[in-house]
Amino acid sequence: MKLNNTVVCPPLYWRLFSVWYRHMRVYTKNIFSNGLPPFLEPLLFLAGVGLGLGTYITQSMEGLSYLEFLGTGLLVTAAMFTASFECSFGTFIRLEFDKVYDGMLASPLTVNNLIVGEIIWAGTKGLFFSFAVLCILAVFGVIHLPYSLLAPLVGFLTGVMFAVISMLITSFVRVINQLNFFFTGFISPMFFFSGVVFPTSNLPNYIQPLVEIVPLTHCVRLVRAVCANHYQMIHLWDLFYIAVFILVVGFFAVRRLRKRMVN
Numbered sequence: 352m353k354l355n356n357t358v359v360c361p362p363l364y365w366r367l368f369s370v371w372y373r374h375m376r377v378y379t380k381n382i383f384s385n386g387l388p389p390f391l392e393p394l395l396f397l398a399g400v401g402l403g404l405g406t407y408i409t410q411s412m413e414g415l416s417y418l419e420f421l422g423t424g425l426l427v428t429a430a431m432f433t434a435s436f437e438c439s440f441g442t443f444i445r446l447e448f449d450k451v452y453d454g455m456l457a458s459p460l461t462v463n464n465l466i467v468g469e470i471i472w473a474g475t476k477g478l479f480f481s482f483a484v485l486c487i488l489a490v491f492g493v494i495h496l497p498y499s500l501l502a503p504l505v506g507f508l509t510g511v512m513f514a515v516i517s518m519l520i521t522s523f524v525r526v527i528n529q530l531n532f533f534f535t536g537f538i539s540p541m542f543f544f545s546g547v548v549f550p551t552s553n554l555p556n557y558i559q560p561l562v563e564i565v566p567l568t569h570c571v572r573l574v575r576a577v578c579a580n581h582y583q584m585i586h587l588w589d590l591f592y593i594a595v596f597i598l599v600v601g602f603f604a605v606r607r608l609r610k611r612m613v614n
Contacts, residue, residue, distance in 0.1 A: 360459050370460065370468025371475065378476075389433075389483035393425050397493070400548075412550050413575065422484075422493040423578045424547035426502045427509045427570040429484050430477030434510035435538050437473045438517035439530045442608075447527070452612055462609040470514045470601065477510020478503045481574075498580040505574040508593050512566055513538075515601040522607035541567040569593055 361369075378385055400421065412420040445451040455465055481503040488494045520533045545551070545567035554562060562568050569589035576586050 363464070366460055366464040367468045367471060369458075370455070370465055371472045373455070374469070374472040375475075389429065389480045390487060393422075393429065393484040393487045396425065397422060397487070397491070414579070415575075418493055420550075420575075421548060422488045423502075423575045424571050426481050426484050426488075426574045426578075427506060427567065428542055428547055429480040430506035430509040431513045431538065431541070431567060431570070433480045434473040434477045434513040435517045435534070437476055438469065438514040439521050439524075439533060440527065442469065442518060442521050443524060443527050443530065446521075446612070456612070462612050463605060465612075466518065466605050466608050470511055470518070473514035473517075474507045474511035477513075478507040481506025481509070494578050499578045501577045502574050505570060505577055508573075508597075509567075509570040512570070512593055512597055512600075515597055515604045516566070518608055519600055519604035522604065522611055541565055546571045566593075566596060 360366075397418065404417070408417040415423070452465060456462065460468075485494070485499060485502050489496060489499065517533070521530070524530055542548070544554070544562065545565050546562075547567070551559070551562045551568065569592045573586055573589045573593075576582050
């Protein structure tokens with residue numbers, strides 16, 4: 352905008368919001384096809400795995416029935432998958448094929464504004480997907496309110512965390528099919544080895560340190576504490592890990608993507 356022939360740049364919060372708002376408008380343009388699957392996927396998964404396999408598992412896991420144990424894990428895996436897709440395939444397509452960023456950077460937005468706004472949008476999708484899973488779990492009595500209402504906030508943090516790592520990976524990718532290695536070799540294994548489908552304490556002792564390095568482990572442990580309203584000192588470590596991960600990985604993701612967009 353101009354004021355007395357002087358170009359005035361919009362405030363930071365407005366620039367970030369404009370990126371978020373653009374993605375929100377695109378996403379809600381097909382609200383039925385985009386908004387319904389997040390509610391159906393956990394229902395099908397719980398029916399197929401939780402009810403089927405759960406009937407053979409009678410012992411409690413970390414003080415929860417298997418259906419509760421699995422359901423609480425799904426709260427953050429939904430956020431992980433949607434944020435990872437959004438900031439890998441989605442970012443690559445907007446960058447290389449649709450050239451969306453070229454038009455956005457012609458506005459008062461900086462490259463940093465664009466990338467950070469995209470990360471915030473991915474976190475918002477993580478929150479929404481966690482909320483969708485929460486609704487299904489609450490309707491069928493798998494988890495109990497009101498403590499579980501805080502779970503989507505963990506979904507937001509999960510979305511942001513996997514947005515930054517996905518963007519960092521995308522900054523190295525030259526062919527879109529290379530992203531398949533990211534999902535097959537990194538994202539999918541975390542679903543099974545981060546305490547979602549079975550307690551990580553059952554893993555061999557020599558693997559336990561590796562489990563603590565895996566990002567999803569901390570999100571799963573934190574969301575279960577929120578749903579059960581039972582907190583321990585280790586959950587402070589989980590919050591610290593998530594915060595440091597977002598800041599450090601986010602720094603390199605922004606740096607590399609900024610260089611790629613400018614070039």
